[in-house]
Amino acid sequence: MTVRTRFAPSPTGMLHIGGARTALFSWLYARHHHGEFVLRIEDTDRERSTDEATRVILDGLSWLGLDWDGEPVFQASRQADHVRAVEQLLEQGHAYRCYCSREELDKMREDQRADGKKPMYDGRCRHRTDHPEDQPYVVRFRSPDTGETIVRDMVLGDVAFNNAELDDLIILRSDGTPTYNLAVVVDDSAMAITHVVRGSDHLNNTPRQIQLYEALGLQAPCFAHIPLIHGPDGAKMSKRHGAVAITEYRQAGYLPEAVNNYLARLGWSHGDDEVFSREQLIELFDLEQVGKTAARFDQAKLDWLNAHYLRQAKPEDLVDEVQQLLNVDASQGPDLARVIASLQERSKNLVEVADGARFFYAAPEAYQEKAVKKNFRDTTWPLLERFLEGVEAMADWSGEAAHTLIQQVCEAEGVNMGKLAQPLRILVSGGPISPPIDLTLALLGRDEVLRRIHAGIKALRD
RNA sequence: GCUCCCAUCGUCUAGCGGUUAGGACGCUGGCCUCUCACGCCGGAAACAGGGGUUCGAGUCCCCUUGGGAGUACCA
Numbered sequence: 001m002t003v004r005t006r007f008a009p010s011p012t013g014m015l016h017i018g019g020a021r022t023a024l025f026s027w028l029y030a031r032h033h034h035g036e037f038v039l040r041i042e043d044t045d046r047e048r049s050t051d052e053a054t055r056v057i058l059d060g061l062s063w064l065g066l067d068w069d070g071e072p073v074f075q076a077s078r079q080a081d082h083v084r085a086v087e088q089l090l091e092q093g094h095a096y097r098c099y100c101s102r103e104e105l106d107k108m109r110e111d112q113r114a115d116g117k118k119p120m121y122d123g124r125c126r127h128r129t130d131h132p133e134d135q136p137y138v139v140r141f142r143s144p145d146t147g148e149t150i151v152r153d154m155v156l157g158d159v160a161f162n163n164a165e166l167d168d169l170i171i172l173r174s175d176g177t178p179t180y181n182l183a184v185v186v187d188d189s190a191m192a193i194t195h196v197v198r199g200s201d202h203l204n205n206t207p208r209q210i211q212l213y214e215a216l217g218l219q220a221p222c223f224a225h226i227p228l229i230h231g232p233d234g235a236k237m238s239k240r241h242g243a244v245a246i247t248e249y250r251q252a253g254y255l256p257e258a259v260n261n262y263l264a265r266l267g268w269s270h271g272d273d274e275v276f277s278r279e280q281l282i283e284l285f286d287l288e289q290v291g292k293t294a295a296r297f298d299q300a301k302l303d304w305l306n307a308h309y310l311r312q313a314k315p316e317d318l319v320d321e322v323q324q325l326l327n328v329d330a331s332q333g334p335d336l337a338r339v340i341a342s343l344q345e346r347s348k349n350l351v352e353v354a355d356g357a358r359f360f361y362a363a364p365e366a367y368q369e370k371a372v373k374k375n376f377r378d379t380t381w382p383l384l385e386r387f388l389e390g391v392e393a394m395a396d397w398s399g400e401a402a403h404t405l406i407q408q409v410c411e412a413e414g415v416n417m418g419k420l421a422q423p424l425r426i427l428v429s430g431g432p433i434s435p436p437i438d439l440t441l442a443l444l445g446r447d448e449v450l451r452r453i454h455a456g457i458k459a460l461r462d
Numbered sequence: 463g464c465u466c467c468c469a470u471c472g473u474c475u476a477g478c479g480g481u482u483a484g485g486a487c488g489c490u491g492g493c494c495u496c497u498c499a500c501g502c503c504g505g506a507a508a509c510a511g512g513g514g515u516u517c518g519a520g521u522c523c524c525c526u527u528g529g530g531a532g533u534a535c536c537a
Binding site for chain 2: 008009010012042044045047048098102105109112113115116117118119120138156159160161162165166167169170172173174175177179180181183184199200201202203204205207225227228230232234235262265266267268269270271272273274275291292293294295296297298300301302303304305307311343344345346347348356371375403406410416417418419420421422424425426431432433434435436437438
C-alpha cells in the first residue's frame, strides 16, 4: 500500500506557523515513504471561506517547497458525494432528521450546563417518525450509545472514548450542505488517504469519524495527531504573537530552509542533531520520532537557524530577495553579490543584509552621533590626513593596499588600527558597524571613498 | 463543569529500568579582533509533587498539581 497523505486547510484565514508544520510533517511522511501528498481545501463553510486565503495558503506552501501531487481538491465541489453518503446513512437507519430549532438547542445546552453536565444533544428527534414538509431540518448521525471507540493513534497510542460521551452530531445542515466530520470522512476515503496527519486539536473528532467510517462501510485511515504549537507565552498561537502568517516570515527576511528546519525540530527529533537539509529531513523523518508534548514557538532559535542558512547560502541566490528589500538602486554601485557576501556572516536575516548593504549605494547623509563622539578626537584628523595622502599617492586600489596603508599610518603614529579604522568606517558608512574596513573600502572604490572622507571631514570638523 | 491529551535545563529536545541525566538555542566568563559578527574554549541551568511496583525509576502504575484541546447547523 503506498502512503498517501493530505493537508486539508480551511481557507478562512492565513497559513500560520502551526498549519505550516502540520503540512510539513504530512509532506515529509509521504515523501519519506515515497508516497503522495495531496491538498484539499476545506471550503464547506461558504460564509467564511475566501479565494484570497486559498491563494495565500498555496503561496505559503510553495515558498516552503512543500509541493503537492495533482491539483488541489476543493471540498465544496464534492457536495454531491457528501449528500449521497448522508442519504445512504439515512436509508440504513444510521442517521435521522432533526427538526430542533437553534433556540431549542441553545436552551437545552444551557440547561445541561446549569446542571453541571456536558452539553450534548439528547436525541429528542431520534425516534420521530413524522416528516413535516414545511419545516427545516438537519440530519444527525445516530451515534452508538454503548461501548467505546478506540483511536489507534501513531503518535499518542491508543485513546479510548466512551460512546456514551459522543452525541448525535449534525452531518447535514438545514441548507443541505455537509458538515466537517462527514465531509472529511467521505473525502479522505474517496481520495484514498492512508494516513491522516493533523493537529491534536482534532483528536476529539476522531472517534466520531471512525464511527462514520464504520457506518458507511468504509476503511478508516491511520491517524497521527501531532502536538500543537503554542506562542512564546505558552498560550495558543494567535495573531497577538508576532508574525503568525507564514508569508510574514518571508517578508521579514527568513529563508524557507531555515523555517522548515526549525518547524521540523518542533516536535520531531533525530538524536542530538539540529541542522537538517530538506533531503536529510525526507530521509530521516518518521512519525515514531514525533513527541507528544506541545512546543512553544522560540523566535531566537529560528533566528539562529536562519543565520546559519544565511551564512551557507550562495550570494548570487540572495541577490533578488535583497534587491527587493533594499529600496535603492544597486545597479550603480559595487556588485551586489559581493556586498551580500561581505554581510552574510554578520546578519541573521535578509532584512539585516539589506540594511547593511544600503550605504554601499547611498552616501551617508548623517553620522551617528554616539559613534562620532566615541571615535573622533583631535588626534583623529592627522591620521585621516595621512591616510588621504597615502590614498592619493597610491597606484592601485585594493583591499590589501588599503589595509597596508592603514597599518602604516597607525604604526607611524604609534596607535592601534582601530583609531583610524573606526573613523574611516563612520565616514564612509555613517555608523560604527560595517564589514571589515579594508573590504568595505575596496568595495566602495577609491573615488567614492575619497569623496565620502572629504565630505565627512568637512561635515564633522567644521 | 464534563471528555480527551500532555509534563526532562528559560526554550526545543536526547533518554525507551542501572547515565557524572546528553545536545542545541538563549544567557554568561574568556580567546580571536579595525567595528559588528563568525569561530574556538569554559560556566550556570532540568527529571512538577506524592504514593506505589522493582534489588534498582527521569524511564512502569495510581493520585495531586499544572498546562493544552474539544464540548457549534466552524474546520
